Amino acid sequence: MKASSHDEFREFVAARSTALLRLAVLLTGGDQHAAEDLLQIALMKAYGRWAHIDQHEAYIRQVMYRQQVSRWRLRRHRAETTVPVLPEPGTDSDAGTGAELRIALWAALGRLTKRQRAVVVLRYFEDLPEGEVAALLGCPVGTVRSTTYRTLAKLRALVPELGPEGVAEEAQPLSYTPKGVRG
Known part of the structure; x- marks a missing residue:
């Protein structure tokens, strides 16, 4: 060089x-x-x-x-992740703060599969369109869509504050319902 x-x-x-x-x-x-x-x-x-x-x-x-x-x-697959210090449990009075939401979201991201996490990061952190995410991950666009849909539902279940009534309502993407699924 x-x-x-x-x-x-x-x-x-x-x-x-x-x-x-x-x-x-x-x-x-x-x-x-x-x-x-x-x-x-x-x-x-x-x-x-x-x-x-x-x-x-x-x-x-x-x-x-x-x-x-x-x-x-x-x-x-790794059975567990070791950390030097155990995290302190949160209190109910802190539940609505932005920091608590970020911590809860971070923990929820850790519970996703690697594919789910990659799709969420590429779609919403990197703001890539579905086609580019599919090309990067080597899968069809439909797989990206269905993985996104299921992952967002899982995140909303793990962190209820992300739901339609939660504090992150304005940051949610448009909802997507795959063919054959009624909702």
Whole structure:
């Protein structure tokens, strides 16, 4: 790699690594170590092709998505996640605050399958259309739609505050009912 490309890569990593790490944490379900590994792999793959890539961040994001899809396709299941300190239980007086909602949503995201989490992150955090999500995950658009529908229903069941009467009403997507399902 030329010195100018090397310097450009270093500047990019310094400027964008925090945002890319946040995305990686979301894709891995909150596992900081797995997120760091995911970002490191994406950056290593980009480094070798840096001079030939037109849109650097888009390329790295796509590598991260595909790498994460490959990870959950391997079907490696872990029995539990260890944490150094157990979280404190919440109180009823804190139930309506934004912080409590984020914590509850974070816990609910951790209870989703890897595919469900990837679909939600790509659709609502990255704001990608269904077609792009389907292309990134290597599945039909209908699978993305049905997975989104079921995942949002599961999230609303796990975190009732996300329901139609909850505090996150304005952030909800338009409802979607698959063919053959009455509601």
